[in-house]
Amino acid sequence: MQHQQYGGGDASQRIARIAAHLNPHKLQMEGKTSLELANCRAKGGSSGFKVAILGASGGIGQPLSMLMKMNPLVSVLHLYDVANTRGVTSDISHMDTSAVVRGFLGPQQLENALTGMDLVIIPAGVPRKPGMTRDDLFNINAGIVKTLCEGIAKCCPRAIVNIISNPVNSTVPIAAEVFKKAGTYDPKRLLGVTMLDVVRANTFVAEVLGLDPREVDVPVVGGHAGITILPLLSQIKPPCSFTSEEAAYLTSRIQNGGTEVVEAKAGAGSATLSMAYAAVKFADACLRGLRGDADVIKCAFVPSVVTELPFFASKVRLGGNGIEEIYTLGPMNEFERSGLEMAKKELAGSIEKGVSFATK
Numbered sequence: 001m002q003h004q005q006y007g008g009g010d011a012s013q014r015i016a017r018i019a020a021h022l023n024p025h026k027l028q029m030e031g032k033t034s035l036e037l038a039n040c041r042a043k044g045g046s047s048g049f050k051v052a053i054l055g056a057s058g059g060i061g062q063p064l065s066m067l068m069k070m071n072p073l074v075s076v077l078h079l080y081d082v083a084n085t086r087g088v089t090s091d092i093s094h095m096d097t098s099a100v101v102r103g104f105l106g107p108q109q110l111e112n113a114l115t116g117m118d119l120v121i122i123p124a125g126v127p128r129k130p131g132m133t134r135d136d137l138f139n140i141n142a143g144i145v146k147t148l149c150e151g152i153a154k155c156c157p158r159a160i161v162n163i164i165s166n167p168v169n170s171t172v173p174i175a176a177e178v179f180k181k182a183g184t185y186d187p188k189r190l191l192g193v194t195m196l197d198v199v200r201a202n203t204f205v206a207e208v209l210g211l212d213p214r215e216v217d218v219p220v221v222g223g224h225a226g227i228t229i230l231p232l233l234s235q236i237k238p239p240c241s242f243t244s245e246e247a248a249y250l251t252s253r254i255q256n257g258g259t260e261v262v263e264a265k266a267g268a269g270s271a272t273l274s275m276a277y278a279a280v281k282f283a284d285a286c287l288r289g290l291r292g293d294a295d296v297i298k299c300a301f302v303p304s305v306v307t308e309l310p311f312f313a314s315k316v317r318l319g320g321n322g323i324e325e326i327y328t329l330g331p332m333n334e335f336e337r338s339g340l341e342m343a344k345k346e347l348a349g350s351i352e353k354g355v356s357f358a359t360k
Contacts, residue, residue: 048075048099049287052117052156054110054148055124056103057081057088059269060164063276064123065092071280073287074099080113081124082106110148114155118290121283122148125165127270128262133225135350137166142357145171146178153182160189160286160322164279168192168224169347170354172301172311177358188322191286192301194224194313195278196271200257201231204250209240220254220299221314221329222343223350229255230343234333247335289318302326309344311351 051068055061056079065079069092077099079089089103104113114120125141145165152161157179165171172192179185201218209216217237222230231254233247242250253260261271282298289296301313304326317325332340 048073049118049290050074050076050078050116051119051121051283051287052078052080052113052159054080054113054120054122055144055165057084058123058125059127059272060123060275060279062088063273064121064279066095067276067280068121068283069095069097069099069101071284071287072098073284073291077101078104078113078117080104080110107147110151111155114151114159117156117159119160119162119283119286120152120156121162121164121279123164123275123279124148127272128166128258129270130262130267132262135167135170135225135353138170138353138357141165141167141171142174142354145174146358149175149178150182153179153184157182157184158186158189160191160290162191162193162279162283162286164193164275166224167350168194168301169228169311169350170357173351173354174358176303176311177355181358186322187303188324190303191282191316191323192224192311192313193279193282194220194229194299194301195282196275197224197229197231197254197257197313198299199274199278199281201250201254204253204257205233205236208242208246208250211238219315219330221312222340223313223347224301225350226255226346227339228343228347228350230336230339232330232332232336234336235330244335251335251339285318286322289322289324290320292320297327307344309347309351312347 051074053061053065056065065088068074068077079085085103085105089101093101125144126137128137152159163172163175175190176185197220198218201220202213202216205218206213206216219232219235220229221232222228231251233242233250258271285296285298296318297315299313300316301311302316302323303310304312306312306314306326306328314329315327316323
């Protein structure tokens with residue numbers, strides 16, 4: 001049986017091609033055989049977008065990296081972390097999808113990880129443990145987000161930035177201040193990922209209604225912690241009415257979904273798998289917007305004038321420049337209006353905490 005030869009006549013040529021995937025720089029093979037990036041798909045061959053994940057080795061980062069490798073809109077996937085990136089990159093690079101995967105380890109490689117990226121996703125930081133609030137994470141994660149955003153401002157200032165690192169209510173304002181200081185701030189390109197709140201709302205509401213969660217759409221506004229998470233159950237699709245008891249139960253469960261998982265994992269982590277799923281759902285929407293798809297609408301925590309607060313989560317339309325339109329909150333019932341006032345009060349403090357950290 002004759003074997004078909006791929007991409008080059010002799011063995012050294014084929015070996016050079018394989019090696020170029022693992023080490024995408026000019027390779028000098030023994031016997032003067034050399035292979036330029038131009039001759040190898042490790043350059044990033046398929047058409048699509050270049051995506052970096054900062055914090056790719058963590059509990060969210062690993063499943064997030066795997067799911068992004070499966071996304072056909074991604075042509076190049078850069079995985080960055082301060083530990084274990086090599087193993088995660090090697091593992092994920094074996095998946096037979098078109099995205100080319102490259103790993104970057106430690107602060108000295110951050111700039112290489114970010115150069116030329118279209119979308120940067122940041123799940124970096126420490127997870128919540130039982131008894132911790134998202135604010136307890138602040139001191140560690142705030143510094144991490146600040147450093148990473150300084151790299152973005154320098155290396156890919158036009159990238160869409162998706163921030164997952166908690167507390168999102170404070171880390172998004174930190175990112176904004178870093179970009180302002182660098183002179184690269186574009187409020188259309190900065191988005192805090194609150195998609196997990198929407199995913200949970202759709203799931204929990206579908207359970208109560210006996211529907212497929214994929215048929216349910218619950219707008220979730222406000223922020224991404226506790227009472228700042230405000231599901232607008234009166235605006236659910238398909239239209240449905242709830243008793244006051246049902247609305248109170250569902251709202252509370254959606255607001256405390258993260259704590260539910262932290263307690264169930266009993267010290268072994270926080271919501272990582274569902275968070276990765278939600279993050280990829282949101283990242284895919286951002287990429288579809290960049291591609292030019294019409295009517296890509298998702299909820300996100302963004303620079304906003306929907307309320308008097310400088311940041312707020314609501315429905316946004318995504319497009320070629322990031323956020324193309326921010327939607328108003330729409331009609332709310334008395335329960336939701338009351339929840340909104342509580343959410344805003346809490347949110348104002350979290351935003352101020354982020355701004356003061358970044359400007360001190």
